[in-house]
Amino acid sequence: MDNGSIKKEKPGGILKTQNGGESNGTRLNANPAPTSSRFLVGAASPAELRTGIKLTGTTNTSAYKKVSYVDGGRAGESQGIRNIVPGGESRSNVSAEDVKNSGNAEYKKGNFAKALSLYDRAISLCPDQAAYRCNRAAALAGLNRVGEAVQESEMALKLDSSFSRAHQRLVSLLLRLGQTEQARKHLKGSGQQNETGDSQRITLIERRLTNCFEAKKLKDWNAVLRECDAAIVAGADYSLQVYVLKAESLLKLQRLDEADAALAAARRVEDASPRSTKVEFSNNLVVLLAQADMAQGRFEEAVAITERAARLDPQNFEVSSLLRKARTVSKARAAGNDFFKAAKFFEACAAYTEGLELDPANAILLCNRAASRSKLGQWEKTLEDCNAALQVQPKYMKALLRRAHSYAKLERWEDAARDYEAIRREHPGDVEVAQALFDVQVALKKSRGEEISRTHFGGGVEEVFRNDQFREAISCPGLSVVEFTTRWSDRCRQFSTFVEELCRRYPSVNFSKVDVDDSPYLAQLESISSVPTFKIFRNGVNVKELLGPSQQGLEQAVKQCGGV
Numbered sequence: 226m227d228n229g230s231i232k233k234e235k236p237g238g239i240l241k242t243q244n245g246g247e248s249n250g251t252r253l254n255a256n257p258a259p260t261s262s263r264f265l266v267g268a269a270s271p272a273e274l275r276t277g278i279k280l281t282g283t284t285n286t287s288a289y290k291k292v293s294y295v296d297g298g299r300a301g302e303s304q305g306i307r308n309i310v311p312g313g314e315s316r317s318n319v320s321a322e323d324v325k326n327s328g329n330a331e332y333k334k335g336n337f338a339k340a341l342s343l344y345d346r347a348i349s350l351c352p353d354q355a356a357y358r359c360n361r362a363a364a365l366a367g368l369n370r371v372g373e374a375v376q377e378s379e380m381a382l383k384l385d386s387s388f389s390r391a392h393q394r395l396v397s398l399l400l401r402l403g404q405t406e407q408a409r410k411h412l413k414g415s416g417q418q419n420e421t422g423d424s425q426r427i428t429l430i431e432r433r434l435t436n437c438f439e440a441k442k443l444k445d446w447n448a449v450l451r452e453c454d455a456a457i458v459a460g461a462d463y464s465l466q467v468y469v470l471k472a473e474s475l476l477k478l479q480r481l482d483e484a485d486a487a488l489a490a491a492r493r494v495e496d497a498s499p500r501s502t503k504v505e506f507s508n509n510l511v512v513l514l515a516q517a518d519m520a521q522g523r524f525e526e527a528v529a530i531t532e533r534a535a536r537l538d539p540q541n542f543e544v545s546s547l548l549r550k551a552r553t554v555s556k557a558r559a560a561g562n563d564f565f566k567a568a569k570f571f572e573a574c575a576a577y578t579e580g581l582e583l584d585p586a587n588a589i590l591l592c593n594r595a596a597s598r599s600k601l602g603q604w605e606k607t608l609e610d611c612n613a614a615l616q617v618q619p620k621y622m623k624a625l626l627r628r629a630h631s632y633a634k635l636e637r638w639e640d641a642a643r644d645y646e647a648i649r650r651e652h653p654g655d656v657e658v659a660q661a662l663f664d665v666q667v668a669l670k671k672s673r674g675e676e677i678s679r680t681h682f683g684g685g686v687e688e689v690f691r692n693d694q695f696r697e698a699i700s701c702p703g704l705s706v707v708e709f710t711t712r713w714s715d716r717c718r719q720f721s722t723f724v725e726e727l728c729r730r731y732p733s734v735n736f737s738k739v740d741v742d743d744s745p746y747l748a749q750l751e752s753i754s755s756v757p758t759f760k761i762f763r764n765g766v767n768v769k770e771l772l773g774p775s776q777q778g779l780e781q782a783v784k785q786c787g788g789v
Contacts, residue, residue, distance in 0.1 A: 321351035336369035355385035403464025449474040522589035524555035573597040586613040638669035659733035666702030698737040698763040705735040
């Protein structure tokens, strides 16, 4: 080792110290390139020339200084003699540090994309600086590119295995991925104590994941869903296994729209996950995606995704079985639809039945077969299929509508009215449903022996002058709204215009109007003390009274009382 002084080459190859003393050091180059006027510190090995790392002249061999080889050649070239920047600091290192600092400033502002670009530039200038890699990981994490952030943190540790900040970064990232065992390992590497917040987060997420799998064993899908959501809130927001479990539980609970959303989130998480995580859970995700597609009637999509999965993993039995099932069910549905369009309803029933043999709980096929059976007048069998479909998907409106129609055909008026009312709540603007509900309500009253004189549907606001008219108006089937008003009030006139709009908006509701000046007897009989006053009746029974409400309040009351 040298004595710490910087050496220059004396002409002829003899090394000379700065204080003039000579040394028998090794000749750097007996025939230096004529274009070189400055020289490297000591002899550089091939590895040093590749990495640009050189001893700084101290007796501590672990202290390295980055140097830049510049002389018109490429950085790191070993050809000929290269130069160093006076003062022991390289030009590229100073430049890289400046760029890194600019990246830090952008990162603090939340401009992660700009920060990432600057960190990339700093790394290109100084590729072996662990801190730059760690900063790049932070920017990637800010952009939710978690898998890449993990890889970058691991690269930082390859450059400096004792770099505690890289260990800390990995703890945070691995917890987001739900990889608690790996996170615990890096927590030890970071030098933190067990009582730290990260340690507590590891324990919490670990417990949530354990609860998820225990609940799955018990087929307690509501508990699985709760624990998955709790794990995400605890910090495992990019855990592919958590989103796969959540989607599976929602599918089992027949909450199909929510399952679709969870699967979409799982695919986003998968794209941002490390490759090792993708391999472990991608097959499960494919199976769930295909199951969701089939449950929602997207049979072609189910076939396409399982075909891709089968090509990638032809030995996977679960994927292969699902592919056969998806193809058969898709073919059966397509054939049934073709027969139905051709009015070949027996053949359509047979085709849908073939698909149901492989997927007996498929609500789409059950509802399609119900449609075919209704065309054949097989109302009891239609009810069976609709009930089976609704058992699987309780909010399947098409199946509910077919069941309501079947109940009406079988003159089961109460059941039909209940189903039509449920559909009306979901689709308040559907005039056909409103008309069907009104017709069923009229039929129900007739079946009970009640006299029905007002059997019109929709129409305008009816003016009432006498008590017998009033009683007839409020005894109409369904909902009736009576407005007590007067011509001399501007507010009443504004409300009358709004009531006419409500009459068009809710055609199944009967609207009537009593002018208290024209019919003081009725106003007194109904104890009207102020105008406007509204009374809402259902099948002749007063269910709500509103004194001078807002327009929004009146409409809300109509909805709450069953106007939709």
